[in-house]
Every structure is written in structure tokens, then in C-alpha cells.
Amino acid sequence: MDAFMLRTRTILLLVVMVFLLTSLSAGAGLSTDHALWTKAIGAQTYLEECYSVQRTTDGGYILAGRHSLSTWGAKSNVFLVKTNANGEVQWSKEIDPYPSFNSHSRALGVVQADDGGYVAAGWVGTANFGDEGYLVKTDSTGQVQWQHIYGNVDLGSGADDDSFESVSRTSDGGYILAGVTEAFAQGGSLNDAWLVKVDANGQTVWRKAYGGDSLEYAYAAIETTDGGYILAGSTDSFGNETRVFIQKTSSSGDQQWLTVVDLNGSSDSGDQEGRAVAQTSDSGYIIGGWYAASSDPGAPFLLKLNSGGNEEWRTAYNLGSGNEQFSALAIAGNSGYIAVGKTNSIGHGSYDALVIATDALGHEQWRDVYGGSDYDAAYSVQHTGAGGSIVGGKAVGLQWSGGTDMYLIRIGPVYDHALYLPLTIR
Secondary structure: HHHHHHHHHHHHHHHHHHHHHHHHHHHHOOOOOOEEEEEEOOOOOOOEEEEEEEEEEOEEEEEEEEEOOOOOOOEEEEEEEEEEOOOEEEEEEOOOOOOOOOEEEEEEEEEOOOOOEEEEEEEOOOOOOOOEEEEEEEEOOOOEEEEEEEEEEHHHHOOOOOEEEEEEOOOOEEEEEEEOOOOOOOOOOOEEEEEEOOOOOOEEEEEEEEEEOOOEEEEEEEOHHHHHHEEEEOOOOOOOEEEEEEEEEOOOOOOEEEEEEOOOOOOOOOOEEEEEEEOOOOEEEEEEEEEOOOOEEEEEEEEEEEEOOEEEEEEEEOOOOEEEEEEEEOOOOOOOEEEEEOOOOOOOEEEEEEEEEOOOOOOEEEEEEEEOEOEEEEEEEEEEEEEEEEEEEEEEOOOOOEEEEEEEEEEHHHHHHOOOOOOOOO
């Protein structure tokens, strides 16, 4: 074969490959299935839910949530589950933070500590102080090493409610906790967004409450590359509706800037929440959450801010006339984002776990729904490298009839599901 024919054949084969890849990309917005496996984890006569999942240094996963003593949600305790890389349970640990009181408690965030153990944050109901923020440290096998309660307990009185929604590691070996406080609320408001910085042993370094004359919540916070912190939540202190609340602080928790976003763009009184935040490679921030309007009970969104808190773009994902929410997000390498939550516009049942992958500008690349005919949802996601992610949530009826279990979904790299053609040039 002469050089001209060889070049011609090569060009034709490349054109065919480009056409096929373009055709695949054109259908990327359709619902597909990128799961390598899914697991429903729990006992038949109990209620379990996973609110946070993280990959561990041994390649497995740590799940944190709650374990109730009956399927209808009687007294619940903090629940940790460790699995291997295939989602098979290696051990589980139920922790009762306040055994002298028949209360509810749960872990809403978990991270792995430097020593291989785990730190989980959430809240616990107490006999004398209302709901209180809770932090527990275990060793690598789930044995409790220390635990602390924060809120009215620090003041020695009061029955206001305080709680933590997330925990994140900090560069000094400690942790930053985000949540809501009534005990330390300022300005006459009912509750404020709350940041608490603790050291590696859970001892308080500083605590800050942020808010106006109404209600503020912090759902997520992380340390930023300049040593400060960024939190995302919601506020009722700006106008006649709930708005998305994003605040940047210094390393000591002092406010540097505040951005309040109204996604409704009207006088609607629908809720709006920033549920997750991450720092992007350009030192900006990506926020995920949901908002409601008079014509839509819930639409998930991604919002991009620059390093100074100015909006660069926003994208809402309208899946239908039902209720959709994003609960968590992760940066998927340099290629975009993956956000998870729930939907009842599409899927198999009353609600299904929702996973949406986007490019770096928020354009949807693909979406998946997971679950059965009952109520399923995703609450947590972590990008695990090489294009994969781990998703945690709850599943109802997938393993036991009527039972609620922790739900673990392993998302594979997109190229695991692409079409490959043998290319041979002779």
C-alpha cells in the first residue's frame, strides 16, 4: 500500500471514530447507568441511613449516619460502617452519645484522621440542653477514643438547639465544623450559621456565629488554600425569602466577604439552600444546592463564584415538575463536577437517588437515577480519582421489604462505558 492510500485510510478511520464519539456525546444528557456496583447495607428490623461517605487509605470506604432501633425510627444512634473496596462490610459500630437519655443522635459528616481512625460530626439530643453539636473520634476499628458535645453545654444552661452538619480536616491536623447554633446566636435572631474550629483532640480553638436578624444555617464548610474558610448555607435576613448564603472567613473565622444569592429572582417565598461547597483550581468556589419557586417545588443548581465571591455563572437542572435537590458535590478532576441528591420527576419510585455529572462550566454531561419503587436519596459524594466516585445515601425496600438501609453506589469512570473500536493500519 502506497503512502497516499495509507494516509487516506487513516483519515477515513479517524473520521468514523470522531463521528461515533460525537454521537455518544450527543446523547450524554440521557439517563444512563455509570454504576460499577450498588449496595444496600443494614439489618432487616432496623432503620439505617448514610449521610456521609469517604474513601479510606486502604481503598475501602467509611460510612457515617444513623441506626434506629426500629424501622419506624425510634431512638437512633450514631452509626459507622467500614467496607472494603467492593462495598462489603468489614465492621460496624453503633455509638450512643448520651446513654442516660432516650434521645436521637446521628453523624452527618465523617473524615479519616491522620492516625487511620475516623472523626464524625453531627448532633445528639440531651436531657437538659436540647439538641447539641457532637464530635466523636474512633480508632481504625471503630472503638471510641474520645467524644465531645458543644453548644449550651459550654454555657452551662439553656435548652436551645445546636448541631453540626459537616466536618472537614484542616491543614494543622484539626477540624472545622459547620452547622447551626441557637445558644450562641447574635443580634436577637433565632439561630445563626456556626463555625467551630477544633484541634486534633476535639478541643475548641474558636467558635463563630454569623447572621442577621433572622435565621441562618451553615450546611458545609472547608478550609481554603489561603488558610481561611468558606461556608455555604441559607439566610432569611435579606428580604422576604430564604436565600443562598456563602461566606468567606479568615483563618480565625472573621468574615472577609459575604455573598447572598437569590435564585428565584422574584418575591416568591420558596426556600433556597447552599448545601455543598468546594474550592476550584482557579481559587474560586463551586456551590451546589436547590431552590423552590411557585412553579417548581425544587430545582437543583450549581453556582460558580470567583475568589472574591462574585458570581461567574449559575446553572439550574430542570428535570420535570417534581422536587429535585442537590445535597453534595465533588470536583471531578479538571473535567467538571459531580453532584448528587434526589428526584421524584424521573426514576422508579416516589424518590430516587440522583447523580449528575457536568463539565467545568456546569453543562450536564450525563445523569443517572438509582433506587427502587420507594424513597431513595443520595446525601454524599466523593471523587475517588481516575474518573470514579463514591456516593452514599439511603435506600428503602431494596434489601428488605419496607426497610431503610444505607445506600452505597460506586460510580465508574466514563470511559468504562464508552465504545472502543480496534484500529489497525496496514
